[in-house]
Amino acid sequence: MKKIEAVIKPFKLEDVKDALANAGVQGMTVIEVKGFGRQKGHTEIYRGSEYTVDFVPKLKIEIVLPDNAVESAIEAIAAAARTGKIGDGKIFVLPVEQALRIRTGECGDHAV
Amino acid sequence: MKKIEAVIKPFKLEDVKDALANAGVQGMTVIEVKGFGRQKGHTEIYRGSEYTVDFVPKLKIEIVLPDNAVESAIEAIAAAARTGKIGDGKIFVLPVEQALRIRTGECGDHAV
Amino acid sequence: MKKIEAVIKPFKLEDVKDALANAGVQGMTVIEVKGFGRQKGHTEIYRGSEYTVDFVPKLKIEIVLPDNAVESAIEAIAAAARTGKIGDGKIFVLPVEQALRIRTGECGDHAV
Amino acid sequence: MINMRTKLSGFVTIGVMVTALGGLAWAGEALKEPSLEQRVAELEAYVNNGSRLTEVASKIPGPGPGHNAWLMVCAALVLFMTLPGLALFYGGLVRRKNVLSVLAQCLGIAGLVTILWWAVGYSLVFAPVGSILGGFSFAFLNGVDSAANPDYSGWVSQNVFSMYQMMFAIITPALIVGAVAERIKYAAVLMFVGLWMFVVYFPLAHMVWGADGLMNGVWNAHSKIKAIDFAGGTVVHMSSGWSALVLCLIVGKRLGLGKTAMAPHSMVLCMIGTAILWIGWYGFNAGSALAADGIASNAFVTTTLATAIASVTWAAAEWITRGKPSVLGLCSGVVAGLVTVTPACGFVTSSGAVVIGVFAGLMPFLACVKLKAALGYDDALDTFGVHAVGGTLGLILTGFLATAKANPNLATNLGEIVGRTLWLHQLGAMGITIALAVVGSAVIAFLVKFTVGLRPNVEEETVGLDVVDHGEQGYVLE
């Protein structure tokens, strides 16, 4: 099993979700994160004080899935999340050693 | 070392924390996440507009611990988080290569 | 490639970011988390009710980077985040199998 | 909008007068024109909030502008107490997932009670005749127009008076919801309140404030119980507070109470609500003089002093007993002070108000912090601890502190008992109020329980009432 972690632009979530559903992915977990990278934030001014907010709001999607499903999931995410502008985000793949569905106690590929 | 990532129902946090403490786990990190899976969200209606909120609020617990402690921790979480209803969540185990306690500089199993 | 996950005290973010930039790290993702560990939370009292808030707000920093950059990044984080007081946090290193930049489709070390 | 009414006003006011005096002079039989001296006397009566001339025609038959303006402002202020004052005070204290349910309850009660009040409520409380309940002559606000009703207020339009009183009828049941917050169905709240108005509120309000009410010590010379309650210690606070206790016992505790944290989701909202309650309460207390006269002035002062002192006292008690004064403590003290001075505000001097303020800071503090913990009922937002305890305390203190120095009206029907046995009559009023509230609420609560049901199921209560009962979320902050 692998874990895919994808950082994407927030307004792309719907598209990515749909693309993943089409690719057969049924479950995922989404986290609000702040991204630092090439894409820059904005400046806020409050009376005399100027603050550079140098993070950009992003969403991180985490999916654990069987090895053979990884390729298509990555493609689905990449296609759906791309706008071509800076800040589109990254996809990382990590190894997973074990998985368990709490409700049923199922393990491994069956659990995800 | 391994990292356990468990997605659970928010109101189970207290129980899981206690169970882990009993299993000897002393530290963990908790993140608010949105879950997509079999369990469905709800519908909101604002005047003419209907929105299906199809995520469910969940908590993700992350624990890094020595290899030999993994089994008992998984059992503790699974037991404490189970309600038997859809949406109880998942437990994943990932490999960790290194750990460091910032305060002391300790490394490896001593750091977690 | 490796993924560094560092849990730090929130007010250390600026310092850590700067240290990482000096160490050549250009991108990272930051998540607000709740930490449970040796450092204890606080107590709140509302009329008759007393609540022990036993988590401490922390930030988790996630960086994916080439193997050869890991060492210096860890050192940078550890140095910048240290206050010497309990609760300074942890640094974990996990293996990463693949990385992809969505915008360009670049893979591997070039993507991070 | 814009008017050049000036030229027409003679006409206007005559129109009003005919309606107003209909009961006094038979239509057709005109009253004599007043003399110049009588006209001056009537103008002075306006300034003094004194009685109109009844034996001659009035040249100023409409409402008196200063008093009428004041009561319109006060009516708006009392509505402001509920919307959004109480809604925020309570809404801030619940968990995030239930905040809208509290707002919906306050809004829904405002709507429901308005309809009941318009249809029969006002009549049952303020129409003659009866010592327990009024009649139906004012049903559908029939005949309740811009002329004054001299039984209650000589210089304020009766329709304004009716709205002013309605605002009290709205906030009272809304107070109850604090005790059962986070775990009661919306339909159950509405059904409970609908019945409760008839069984508890309308009779109690008539007995205490109706011109021929059983417990109207100040104005009804024939009242059996010579109790006094300036602005609603019995009718508003005791009735709601004791009913709240009964209802929360029957509804049961919130799921997870004692195990999961149920900290207020926004002390900021709670504080905003508190401040609005304080401001609005001037309409409630000083407005209860039904004129912008010296009695209103006195009530304004006593209200301010008791409230500020109760706030300091409560916070000081926290500081001493636990090391920290809290915003919730300061706010609770404010509300406790306001509640406790309510029955007293028009009858006591500023020194009396200071005494009340100290008691008001201590007793409800003990009730919320010690008594509730000891007895273990789940009065979620302390409606009982603040309103029942504060209201009862205030009623009794009024018995001891009321003085004709503060309010000369006390010298008329009550000259014999003020400063002597008045407190016994207050105890009598206390007994009747508690009995009616407790028995009435218990019966209604069981009725609701076995029809629409009181509680959501466990799943629903866990998810929160906002989504379950209203299909909405309080905040969408991502």
Added chain:
Amino acid sequence: MINMRTKLSGFVTIGVMVTALGGLAWAGEALKEPSLEQRVAELEAYVNNGSRLTEVASKIPGPGPGHNAWLMVCAALVLFMTLPGLALFYGGLVRRKNVLSVLAQCLGIAGLVTILWWAVGYSLVFAPVGSILGGFSFAFLNGVDSAANPDYSGWVSQNVFSMYQMMFAIITPALIVGAVAERIKYAAVLMFVGLWMFVVYFPLAHMVWGADGLMNGVWNAHSKIKAIDFAGGTVVHMSSGWSALVLCLIVGKRLGLGKTAMAPHSMVLCMIGTAILWIGWYGFNAGSALAADGIASNAFVTTTLATAIASVTWAAAEWITRGKPSVLGLCSGVVAGLVTVTPACGFVTSSGAVVIGVFAGLMPFLACVKLKAALGYDDALDTFGVHAVGGTLGLILTGFLATAKANPNLATNLGEIVGRTLWLHQLGAMGITIALAVVGSAVIAFLVKFTVGLRPNVEEETVGLDVVDHGEQGYVLE
């Protein structure tokens, strides 16, 4: 400030009087002293809000305290409706990233309209002479001082009257922004509003409320269209509502509409705003009597009843059609009730108000829920559905329900048509109002579009207007 003005007041008031009566008696030619009987008659005129004596010198030439106090309170209440009432009502309904843009629009409009009103607006609306637009004699508030202007209100300072009216001129364009929220440039809003005041508001306000206005049925005996509009169904709600529709069609839909969720970011703010609107609306409606007299009393009551009933009706409609009554439904009903009763409040009885309340709960509900879905325009916060539909509905219902029983002024110029053909005149006013608003707004919108531009670019709209147009965030909650 402390004063011992008592000894000086004779002087004060004479100073005021000279200014005030300048137009009536030539400076230098003193009026005769009044007799005692005349002095008493004038005091009675104050109480009755009747006409002053013009043939003798007045001993009470300044404003009358009860009425003047009332209108100052009402002016503050109407400002309270916009700041923060409407700002929160709208601000809570947008997404988090645009909340400040709504607040900035309300604040900016308040400032801009104040300057225009001071410079020429007040004069164009309330100075003689003209049936479509007033003159320039009051420009820069020249001569508008603390004396009353008997053309409009005999016992209120004209400068207070001018501020009271200004608060209406502020809230009206602020209503429009609801339709185009979340996707219009700040500069575009200000430019649109600046022009719109001259093209739509000032003429319309003069026609309906100006003493010599074309559609001022109540007070202008020579008006062509004998329409009535007590507090602004045409001037405020129809004008803003119909303009909003036009503007939102020209601006276009929000990016992602129908695809991404655009749920209100804070129903709590929205409810606070609603409650403040309700409270403030007493200043709007009852204040439109321009005195604390019986007509104000009546307007207070009709406003309350229609509002509460519309709120219940809207929520009941939701409960029936979708199974859940929502806080937004209760709030929308409140606003719809307030809007719909606005033109009627001073002309109908409490029974009439109940009828209005029921319609006000149903028709705007249908407009917001069914009509908008059917036609597909993006009236983001339902300015059209509530204000245009409610205002138009109210105007027409007023035609049928107005009665001299509620307001004897209707018997003067309109005795022949009230209860008969009045509704035809109302239709006439409706036609002119809609035509002016629609055509005027379309022209201005295109003007703005081709100069400063209406919309931010896609990137900016995605990020949100708060950061883009104001460099700020609504909440920093980490």
Added chain:
Amino acid sequence: MINMRTKLSGFVTIGVMVTALGGLAWAGEALKEPSLEQRVAELEAYVNNGSRLTEVASKIPGPGPGHNAWLMVCAALVLFMTLPGLALFYGGLVRRKNVLSVLAQCLGIAGLVTILWWAVGYSLVFAPVGSILGGFSFAFLNGVDSAANPDYSGWVSQNVFSMYQMMFAIITPALIVGAVAERIKYAAVLMFVGLWMFVVYFPLAHMVWGADGLMNGVWNAHSKIKAIDFAGGTVVHMSSGWSALVLCLIVGKRLGLGKTAMAPHSMVLCMIGTAILWIGWYGFNAGSALAADGIASNAFVTTTLATAIASVTWAAAEWITRGKPSVLGLCSGVVAGLVTVTPACGFVTSSGAVVIGVFAGLMPFLACVKLKAALGYDDALDTFGVHAVGGTLGLILTGFLATAKANPNLATNLGEIVGRTLWLHQLGAMGITIALAVVGSAVIAFLVKFTVGLRPNVEEETVGLDVVDHGEQGYVLE
């Protein structure tokens, strides 16, 4: 409460009268009955806010309803400014972890000052005799009842007057906390304020507003410094603003200033607070006429114009200098306008107010944006920049713009100097006010520093004052 007081009112008012006139006629020696002409003259005096007859008994010895209603409303409005107005304005500008500490400070100050005011404060400010400080004859509000005190306001109850003035005494020290927000112990705030009232506020208020005050130019013919300050430019804004500067210098900068972001945690709360301040300020400024008369009307207008124009000016300055007008800029402009027009509002015409508005938008803008950056003090929420700068500016502009056209009272004692050397007297008042505030605050601040201590430790400041000092969190949003 319901009343049939009409029949009793003669009695009531006589009771009041005996108390009220105690000082004029020896008890026992009854005044003569007034003639009909005198009775009419006294009624006219009520309408005009003129002086009562003193040589005969009054038939209307209580407060006058229009004026009394107005001042009760105004007292409530001024309290509304602090609770929750200022609390939200400041609370929104701090970081989330300190929001409750600001609310607690405002609430605690309200309670503390009420107790001091009741005990001796009112007496020290308004009781005779002394040019620097009053006496003790009104201690514990002794003798301060519903009758008017003709030294200050002829037609308003003295107890209402005392509460109205108390609301000023509450908001003034509450303004100071803005400068030291986020880094001062709760106990330190309370101790500082407790002492500051005696050292700075009570003397200053007496000197400026006391009938025999040193700097009461308008009413005290024997005043040494013939300064004028209508609603508190010196007493409220300069005193708090200059004290704030001193205190924030002694307390020191916030930890991490300049390094970590300290953006306002909720501009929405800040805007709500601003709007409430604006509304409440009508009570502050127009209420300072102590009557609903023409001077109040004028103050209402000048306040509105200056405020709106300052808001536009500040935002325009931002737009020009940085490309974006911000909500904080619009709000800051509103407050700056209100502050600056405060000393002037009852003395200048509407044209004067426009001039003040422009200056009020520019000078505090420069002070907050440029001066603070240049000098580097940490006036966290700009109490100095807005209140000291605005108040001082307003005081001086009043010296130039005041005119008897706006307020005929200026012609009595000040006829010689208004329009000529008045500004020199204003400078004198400025000097005394700044000296007293700066020296007094410095001494008290060091006293607090070396007893209870001023600052929390580093750990506590990092965690935030809400949890540390109050054991609560502002929001629990999970």
